[in-house]
Amino acid sequence: MERRETGKRNEVTENIMLASDETRGSSTLEHSITVRQAVHHYRSAIFWCLAVSMTVVMEGYDTILLGNLWAYPTFQLKYGEYVGVSSQTRSGYQLTPAWQAGLGNAAGVGAFFGALLNGILVNRFGQRNTIVGALIALSCFIFVVFFSQNPQVLLTGQLLCGIPWGIFATSAPAYASEMLPMVLRVYFTSWTNMCFIIGQFIASGVLRVCLSRDDEWGFRIPFALQWFWPAWLIPILMFAPESPWHLVRQGKLEEAERSINRLQASDCPISHKQALMAIVETNKAEKDLAVGTSYKHCFKGVELRRTEIACMCFMGQVLCGLPIAYNATYFYEQIGLPANITYSLNIGGYGLALFSAFCSWFFLLPRVGRRKIYLGGAFTMSLLLYLIAILTSWKQHHGVAEAQAYLTIVWKAAFQLSAGQLGWAIPAEVGSTRLRQKTIVLARNSYYLVHTVGTSVQPYFLNPRALDLGARAAFVWATTALLFFAWAFFRLPETKNLTYEELNRLFAQRVPSREFAKTEAGIVKHRESERLASVATGASQNSVV
Structure with missing residues (x-):
């Protein structure tokens, strides 16, 4: 049996090498194919990318x-402490800032280790x-959250x-980037972000519907609905094709070709053998660049820049500004708006976010x-964010709180038109193919690390028993956004319309980030494998503006 498997694998390898002349134009075909x-x-x-x-x-x-449960009356009564009735706390109960930070970050900590x-x-x-x-595993862990009777058990369940x-968030964009051609890459790596918005929109609707309940089912129903997704995804995804890139890295060329057969239509201009040969050649070129497959290789040579x-x-x-604008219900409560x-x-904000994400898909990208x-x-x-913070100077005037709330909704639209989509798409395409999964991780x-810090300090910014900054907390996030803009201006390259092979060449040649769009990847000359390997391992010179 083992000899027969080896014979089949050798036959596939010979067929690929015979088809190498035909695959020389596969990159040209990939550039010419329309959406x-x-x-x-x-x-x-x-279909399979959408399902994953x-x-x-x-x-x-x-x-x-x-x-968003921090401002939920029944949740406050179950897990909070009595602090007195006020315009900011109409139920009279609040979770302490420490528990808000702990519960808010538990899932992020678990996701950090899940991604690794x-x-x-x-x-x-x-x-x-x-x-x-x-x-x-998730189907089992949801039981802990659903039956939790105190903050300690709830925190354990979230963790x-x-x-x-964490596994889902790092698998979905990697899977999409490996299953689709270049022209569809950005749409279905950023589709992961669309799924986030769909989940957020569903959650905001469920919370609004359950707000009328004055018992514990008001927040346990939202917890229970998490079982819905594994119930139908497990039987579907058991039949999903494996990534041909993964199979090539494992040396399973016959299985990789079968996987490509399942992914492409029979009339696809790029033949199965051409597609497979392109994967094999890209994998080989990255080996020549001394690109390994472990986490440590993400921090060596040109890979450090890509990471x-x-x-x-x-x-x-x-x-x-994600911590202030996406935990908006508690922010709204602290600036004086009632729960209804x-x-x-909140529902309107996520509806606009979803609409903005589609606008990004069809008009911007x-x-x-x-x-x-x-x-x-x-x-x-x-x-x-600066405008939200500045308006606090007139907070005693009628309508200022509503104006600040509407500005957070506009922020969500701007976020989904830009960072929300590209924060997923760029990491999925900027890493080398051999390190793609680990680069995304x-x-x-x-x-997760920055989000943990952000969601830890945000309750202290807003909570009336802590700093009680209210909307002035937006000053902090406006400044971090401006600093990020400065980094992106000097360090963020253009990756639109570039194949993985072309990105490899541009990074190996150390093309400055602001010149990626001006550089014609097709005329970047091939270097000898020894020279490319030496460039890739030159860690001392890997910082390029």
Whole structure:
């Protein structure tokens, strides 16, 4: 049996080498194919990418669930302490800032370790098996959250649920980036962000509907709905194709070709053998560049620059004001808005965010470069946050609180037009293919670290028993957004319309970030493998402006 398997693998290898002349134009074909053509030829791949990305809906659902329960009357009564009735605390109960920070960050801590674990599990078991296993684990962990009777058990449940959420958040963009052609890459890596918004929108609607309940089911129903997703995703994803890039890295060329057969339509202009040969050649070129497959290789040579860009793009989502604008219900309560208005505004905000994400898909991403979109978005969000903070000087005037609330909704629109989409898309395409999974893991974990800090300090900024800054807290996030804009201006390259092979060449040649869009990747000359390897390992000269 083993001899027969070896014979089949050798036959596939010989066929690939015979087809090498035909595959020389595969990069040209990938550049020439339109979005409409790609949707037709890769409809099966699109289906599976959408299905895998739906796992992220659960993390999006939970991301705002607890943060918006701080202002929930029945949740405050169950887990909070009596602080007295006021315009800021109408139920008379509040969670302490310490518990708000602990509960708000528990899932993020679990996701941090889940993402790290995912980088190891995917290399060994592949994307499909890792995702299905994580879904089964999540189904068990939700029991802890649902039946929690005190903050300690709730924190434990959130920590455990965070582990599979970290796996989903780092698997979905990597899976999409490996299954689809270049022209569809940004749409379905950023679709992960759309799934976050869908989860957030569902959560805000569920919270608004359950607000009328005056018993514990008011917040336990939202917890229970988390079982809905594993129930139908597990049986579907058990039949998902494995990534051909992963199979090539494992030396399973026959399985990789079968996977490509499942992903492409029979009339696709890029043949199965051409697609497979392109993967094999890119993998070989990265080996020549001395690109390894472990975490340590992400910090060596030119890979350090690519890791920096991926991490900063994810961190930019937080630095541009996520902690204040996406935990908006508690912010609304602290600036004096009642609960019914608070949760209605929350639904409207996520509805506008979803609409903005679709606008980004159909109008911005096809026409404007990633760099311009991210720079414009960061600068706009900084201005909006400064305006929210400045308006606090007139907070005694009628209508100022509502104006600040509406500005946070406008911020959500700006976020989804820029950082919300590209914070997922750029990390999934900027890393080398051999390190893609681990680059995304490191980038997402950078997000979790910064998000943990942000959501830890934010309750202290707003809580009336702590700093009680109210909307003045927006000054902090406006400044971090401006600092991120400065970094992006000098360090963020343009990746639109570049294949993975072309990105490899540009990074190996150390092209400055602001010149990526001006550089014609097709005329970048091939260097000898020894020279490229020496450049890649020149860690002392890896900082390029």
